[in-house]
Amino acid sequence: MPYRAPNQRAVTPQNRGRFPGYDVLDEVERWDDVTAGAVLERLTPITDLSFFSKEEDAIATPLCDLLLAQDGEPKIPVVGLIDVRLALGEGDGWHYDDMPPDPQAWRESLQHLDDDALTVFRLKFAALSRDQQASIVQAVQDKSSSSESWHDKPAQQVWSLWTRYACAAFYSHPWAWNEIGFGGPAYPRGYKNRHVGGREAFEVADHADRDPVPFASRVEEARRNHAKLVESGNR
Amino acid sequence: MRHRLLGLEDVRRRNESAWLIPNDGSRDNHRLRDDMRRFPDSEEVDLVVVGAGAGGSVLTQRMARAGWKVVALDAGPFWDPDADWVSDERASHHLYWTEPRQIGGADPVPLGSNNSGRGVGGSMVHYAGYTPRFHPSDFRVATLDGVGADWPIAYEDLRPYYQTIEEELPVAGEDWPWGDPHRYPQQAHPVGGNGEVFMRGARELGIVAKVGPVAITNGRFGNRPHCIYRGFCLQGCKVNAKASPLITHIPDALAHGAEIRANSHVSRILVDDETGRVTGVVYIKDGVERRQRARVVAVAGYSIETPRLLLLSSSKRFPNGIGNEHDQVGRYLMVQGAPQTAGRFEDEVRMYKAPPPEVTSEQFYETDPRKPYKRGWSIQTVSPLPITWAEHVAAQGHWGETLREYMRDYVHWAVLGALCEFLPMPENRVTLADELDRHGLPVAHFAYSQSENDHQLVDAAQGVMEDLLRAAGASEVMTIKRYAHLVGGARMAARPEDGVVDAHQKVFGVENLFLSDGSVLPTQGSANPALTIMALAARLADRLAGPVSMVR
Numbered sequence: 209m210p211y212r213a214p215n216q217r218a219v220t221p222q223n224r225g226r227f228p229g230y231d232v233l234d235e236v237e238r239w240d241d242v243t244a245g246a247v248l249e250r251l252t253p254i255t256d257l258s259f260f261s262k263e264e265d266a267i268a269t270p271l272c273d274l275l276l277a278q279d280g281e282p283k284i285p286v287v288g289l290i291d292v293r294l295a296l297g298e299g300d301g302w303h304y305d306d307m308p309p310d311p312q313a314w315r316e317s318l319q320h321l322d323d324d325a326l327t328v329f330r331l332k333f334a335a336l337s338r339d340q341q342a343s344i345v346q347a348v349q350d351k352s353s354s355s356e357s358w359h360d361k362p363a364q365q366v367w368s369l370w371t372r373y374a375c376a377a378f379y380s381h382p383w384a385w386n387e388i389g390f391g392g393p394a395y396p397r398g399y400k401n402r403h404v405g406g407r408e409a410f411e412v413a414d415h416a417d418r419d420p421v422p423f424a425s426r427v428e429e430a431r432r433n434h435a436k437l438v439e440s441g442n443r
Numbered sequence: 444m445r446h447r448l449l450g451l452e453d454v455r456r457r458n459e460s461a462w463l464i465p466n467d468g469s470r471d472n473h474r475l476r477d478d479m480r481r482f483p484d485s486e487e488v489d490l491v492v493v494g495a496g497a498g499g500s501v502l503t504q505r506m507a508r509a510g511w512k513v514v515a516l517d518a519g520p521f522w523d524p525d526a527d528w529v530s531d532e533r534a535s536h537h538l539y540w541t542e543p544r545q546i547g548g549a550d551p552v553p554l555g556s557n558n559s560g561r562g563v564g565g566s567m568v569h570y571a572g573y574t575p576r577f578h579p580s581d582f583r584v585a586t587l588d589g590v591g592a593d594w595p596i597a598y599e600d601l602r603p604y605y606q607t608i609e610e611e612l613p614v615a616g617e618d619w620p621w622g623d624p625h626r627y628p629q630q631a632h633p634v635g636g637n638g639e640v641f642m643r644g645a646r647e648l649g650i651v652a653k654v655g656p657v658a659i660t661n662g663r664f665g666n667r668p669h670c671i672y673r674g675f676c677l678q679g680c681k682v683n684a685k686a687s688p689l690i691t692h693i694p695d696a697l698a699h700g701a702e703i704r705a706n707s708h709v710s711r712i713l714v715d716d717e718t719g720r721v722t723g724v725v726y727i728k729d730g731v732e733r734r735q736r737a738r739v740v741a742v743a744g745y746s747i748e749t750p751r752l753l754l755l756s757s758s759k760r761f762p763n764g765i766g767n768e769h770d771q772v773g774r775y776l777m778v779q780g781a782p783q784t785a786g787r788f789e790d791e792v793r794m795y796k797a798p799p800p801e802v803t804s805e806q807f808y809e810t811d812p813r814k815p816y817k818r819g820w821s822i823q824t825v826s827p828l829p830i831t832w833a834e835h836v837a838a839q840g841h842w843g844e845t846l847r848e849y850m851r852d853y854v855h856w857a858v859l860g861a862l863c864e865f866l867p868m869p870e871n872r873v874t875l876a877d878e879l880d881r882h883g884l885p886v887a888h889f890a891y892s893q894s895e896n897d898h899q900l901v902d903a904a905q906g907v908m909e910d911l912l913r914a915a916g917a918s919e920v921m922t923i924k925r926y927a928h929l930v931g932g933a934r935m936a937a938r939p940e941d942g943v944v945d946a947h948q949k950v951f952g953v954e955n956l957f958l959s960d961g962s963v964l965p966t967q968g969s970a971n972p973a974l975t976i977m978a979l980a981a982r983l984a985d986r987l988a989g990p991v992s993m994v995r
């Protein structure tokens with residue numbers, strides 16, 4: 209059983225979540241060791257990047273922080289996890305015939321964020337405030353929704369590249385599983401209580417009783433905050 | 444006894460795979476692999492099979508039993524579920540075919556994890572596990588509906604093979620009322636939260652939904668244990684409950700003297716320019732180019748790699764690629780439209796707890812004369828794990844805080860998927876691109892565009908799924924458009940002008956070259972294809988090994 213310091217228990221990114229005290233890692237003992245190895249490796253600190261240059265890191269980090277609303281500690285090292293993947297050449301294989309292969313597409317699109325920042329704010333992307341960065345990113349998504357191109361590439365494909373890699377990194381991390389209440393690996397243990405409303409002994413109920421704000425209002429508030437962020441950057 | 448057709452012993456006599464797996468908790472028979480027969484490259488074997496997936500493995504097992512000397516070459520590894528697979532989404536990337544490919548056309552189809560596998564067992568290692576039969580109408584679509592194509596064979600030609608493969612996998616499900624009504628060897632599994640929601644919504648709307656059909660053993664089958672309901676079917680079943688050829692046909696093939704040569708990427712098929720017969724294959728293993736001679740070659744690399752290999756195998760005799768005299772190779776490649784609809788429930792559904800394949804409705808499968816479109820769709824549970832679920836949410840355009848808030852609500856969502864029968868079109872095809880892979884071979888370019896009929900099917904299926912989830916009590920629904928499955932690309936036809944292989948899956952114009960995978964399908968119905976691919980391979984084996992072998 210791996211040891212974890214008390215402050216490393218039930219961690220969620222930015223301490224947000226709806227399953228208080230839930231720690232998927234409490235179950236490590238009941239996972240097979242190959243799986244446990246793969247998951248625990250994600251907790252290893254990533255100190256040096258191998259794929260992204262320092263300049264690219266300075267763009268990729270705020271971009272991924274924005275995509276996943278990581279505005280504080282504790283943070284899942286999304287850029288580090290993407291970097292490992294790109295460095296190993298562990299892409300998805302396929303690419304759109306009007307896009308370069310993923311690693312090159314990453315480099316080029318980060319450069320284009322810098323270009324946009326210089327055009328709009330006369331500063332590098334890294335030097336912008338968070339809301340300014342958000343407005344630049346939102347502009348790419350707007351182009352994606354209306355199927356326009358962005359720096360001669362289909363914006364939709366660029367958007368899908370960023371979100372695909374960023375979400376895969378974030379939601380592969382056990383802290384994200386704590387946040388969303390996911391049961392995690394389940395071999396050889398399996399699940400017993402599989403009906404609607406069913407929970408295993410180690411699972412924690414959604415926080416609804418202590419935070420009775422209905423889902424629709426929570427999403428509405430998230431939307432409002434998001435819109436505020438983007439708009440203030442536009443000003 | 445959960446295995447109803449008292450034929451368990453009978454199955455074992457035909458195919459002993461499930462009994463060759465150890466019963467000590469390990470998932471792989473290392474002894475069988477160590478003792479595997481090994482043929483030297485210089486020996487002319489009876490049959491080389493390219494690709495040990497759904498089609499290739501069944502053919503290998505059957506022909507080894509028939510006494511043929513068989514070598515199956517697979518580009519990927521010979522998996523050991525204990526050591527190589529994990530109960531984790533992200534770390535299962537190595538199961539997919541991730542060699543470079545290009546996609547284009549008006550509606551490009553993303554490949555990778557969603558479409559094709561690599562390694563012994565093929566894409567079935569990480570397929571969901573649904574194993575429905577095609578309907579009799581699927582074989583006569585042109586005659587009945589004036590669209591698509593007719594097969595040169597009928598449903599009845601496949602029926603006996605459907606049944607034998609269903610017994611060997613084995614398949615669990617309720618009595619099946621659609622298509623050619625039939626029963627399954629095993630009773631249906633109990634359903635989890637997602638399946639419950641589907642059944643409830645269907646009941647409200649008067650839609651018939653049935654549990655199954657899944658190739659997941661309900662109860663012990665040989666030395667394969669019962670499903671433990673852990674939801675990682677698409678990451679490879681570490682339990683050995685879900686069927687893939689790695690455990691359903693390869694062990695028996697090994698026991699009957701077949702060689703499975705893993706990590707061997709076939710780069711071309713060899714042709715004798717004098718006779719026009721094929722003489723074997725060139726393959727790359729550990730960076731070295733080698734040759735395997737064979738009396739007969741069968742290609743089973745799936746709908747992208749099979750056409751690519753035929754195109755790469757050009758020669759003096761076949762300058763445009765083998766089997767491509769009429770420019771048919773790579774054409775009529777099909778994907779199913781697979782819109783995915785999620786519904787939000789106040790109760791916790793926790794859909795990750797059961798196998799994603801649980802419940803199906805084929806009520807909308809056939810052409811409805813009252814509708815403006817032809818053919819139809821099926822509906823199934825899908826149950827994405829967190830990363831795939833994030834793709835669903837992000838595809839709505841959510842990012843930042845909104846994305847996180849939706850994701851935090853994961854346990855409250857149920858997800859259904861439709862499989863829409865997109866029609867085969869000649870422009871939807873594989874060609875060779877300028878880009879080269881690490882072996883220096885041109886990669887495949889796959890162009891795809893939808894027809895008007897295709898769009899209408901997706902919209903109609905989306906409407907039904909959204910209604911169904913609302914009827915089950917969903918307060919919000921969200922749908923994304925995606926694709927599933929690949930079939931066709933080297934289709935079966937009555938005449939060489941219309942396809943690549945004849946009714947016996949023999950390549951037109953070449954006496955000893957066969958295709959034994961999903962690429963030969965002329966239409967796709969709204970059914971998941973693996974069972975049909977295996978049934979076709981079993982039929983091909985009967986033809987090859989029969990008293991009057993087709994090979995001249």
Ligand SMILES: Cc1cc2nc3c(=O)[nH]c(=O)nc-3n(C[C@H](O)[C@H](O)[C@H](O)COP(=O)(O)OP(=O)(O)OC[C@H]3O[C@@H](n4cnc5c(N)ncnc54)[C@H](O)[C@@H]3O)c2cc1C
Binds near residue numbers: 516519565570743744
């Ligand atoms: C995520 C997912 C879910 C799915 N769910 C279902 C489902 O629920 N039900 C269903 O019926 N189907 C499902 N499918 C589809 C199903 O898995 C495939 O249709 C089926 O496995 C295809 O069989 P095949 O024999 O044509 O090819 P495969 O099974 O893919 O086998 C092809 C093999 O050939 C090898 N190969 C390719 N090229 C070469 C070469 N040049 N040299 C050597 N080897 C080569 C590959 O490594 C591979 O092992 C799913 C697929 C995916 C990806």
Ligand code: SF4
Binds near residue numbers: 659669798
């Ligand atoms: S849910 Fe069942 S069939 Fe699917 S991977 Fe887990 S044990 Fe295997």
